[in-house]
Amino acid sequence: MKGIWWKLLGPLLILYSISMGLYGPVPRLPILNETIRVLYYHVPMWFSMIAMMLASLIFSIQALGEKEGADLKAFEFARTGFLLASLGLITGMVWARFTWGAFWVNDPKLNGTAVTMLIYLAYFVLRSSVEEAQKRARLAGVYNIFAFVMMIVFIGILPRMTDSLHPGNGGNPGFNQYDLDSNMRPIFYAAVLGWILIGLWISQLRIRYKKLRDAKTI
Secondary structure, three states: OOOOHHHHHHHHHHHHHHHHHHHOOOOOOOOOHHHHHHHHOHHHHHHHHHHHHHHHHHHHHHHHOOOOOHHHHHHHHHHHHHHHHHHHHHHHHHHHHHHOOOOOOOOHHHHHHHHHHHHHHHHHHHHHOOOOHHHHHHHHHHHHHHHHHHHHHHHHHHHHHOOOOOOOOOOOOOHHHHOOOOOHHHHHHHHHHHHHHHHHHHHHHHHHHHHHHHHHHO
16 A cells, blocks of 8 residues: 555554543443443454455465565565454453453354464464475465465354354354444444554565565675
């Protein structure tokens, strides 16, 4: 993406969602109470993570077609996605502590998240262990496609097929069904868009840094 407008829009949307998430009105619902505010912090992290991993997948496919620079872009977008996944996991654990009584419970979505993050950690290790550029791009590209498919299975499909404590899974209603007055939707969408833009910016900066560093070592 070119221009500076989206680099300004991203932080503004996040500041808006954080402030409204803390001080804006929310529905007074049994069990959830004030913890429903996690919708502004935890859920956008996962939406943004999936967007970053999808971009990484696309660049990995391009890398298999030997497009120049695609492997580096796939790697950096995956790193940003992993960062957002880590933040999503942490915010989710805080919410679980006050809603379920523990930071971690035996839940298929939590377990699937842990497995998914281990799969992507293996991607980072695999890519860093191969010196030859073309071979690295091919191996990492194929594995990244596998990692993305496994991510969808573990956090998107399996939790919906089994009993799960998560809203929107295992027969539980989603957050959108709790939001009866629709006051939360604009803040939520602002948070999702803001974090996606920040993720793009972080990835772009990392890619530019790596290119400059590699140019100096030549």
